Amino acid sequence: MTDETAAPGTAAPGARTTRRTLLRGALGLAAAVGAAGALDLGLARPAAAYGWSRTLQQGASGADVTELQIRIAGWAAASPQQTCVAVDGSFGPGTAAALQRFQSAYGLGADGVAGPQTQQVLNSLESADGSTAHFEWSEFTSHDGSGFGGGNVGSAQVKENVRRLMYKLEALRRKAGDRAVTINSGFRSTAYNAQVGGASNSMHTYGVAADTVVSGLSTLSVYRIAETCGFSGLETYSVSWQHVDSRIEYPYGSQFWWWEDGVA
Structure with missing residues (x-):
């Protein structure tokens, strides 16, 4: 057993809202017809969409660049x-290169500049409650009913860590061909983590880890993909x-x- 291994409980993803179901359809169309087509079809901006106020490119700095990097x-x-x-x-070369890969994956011009079209697609991955298009907060709460509390950092920090994790999982999901991703274990309270045999400093207790299963793909x-x-x-890919x-x-x-298994 590694320092992260435990027998995670299985938690099916929560029910999706109608808005979220429509959003998935719009994102699929974005991939098929490109950014302009997606915009013409009214790719929905959720109520809490981030308020981008400028085009971002190399040399920029500030809170909006931080948010771009998270996404x-x-x-x-x-x-x-x-x-x-x-x-x-x-905003340096690493951010620009990651942005170009994101843009290519969503049918945008891969220029490494976050203008209005790129920002709209970025916001299409955000839900009104601050979660993301394909993941719910409830999928990441501790299985002992403590929500995001009782971890090795405060609940507000756990939730922010989970939010950042969701965006990485959105990328993994996209790279997996938009296959459904099930979260078997997200955040764990320290009590629940001990109960399932996790290490005391498990990344689960901070909200920066998830045990995932991708529909139709081997571990x-x-x-x-995660590499x-x-x-x-x-963790090793020899488990389920x-x-x-x-x-x-x-x-x-x-x-x-x-x-754990090096480069696969």
């Missing part, structure tokens, strides 16, 4: 690589779920790359 963090690499998008509010296939998504923690985490990005005592 494209899962596009850290084009092939297996131990690298991640720095979420530092400074090995998911592992290989391009900026995940610094990957794929553990992913972002340990290197947080000061939680596990700031090292841990790809």
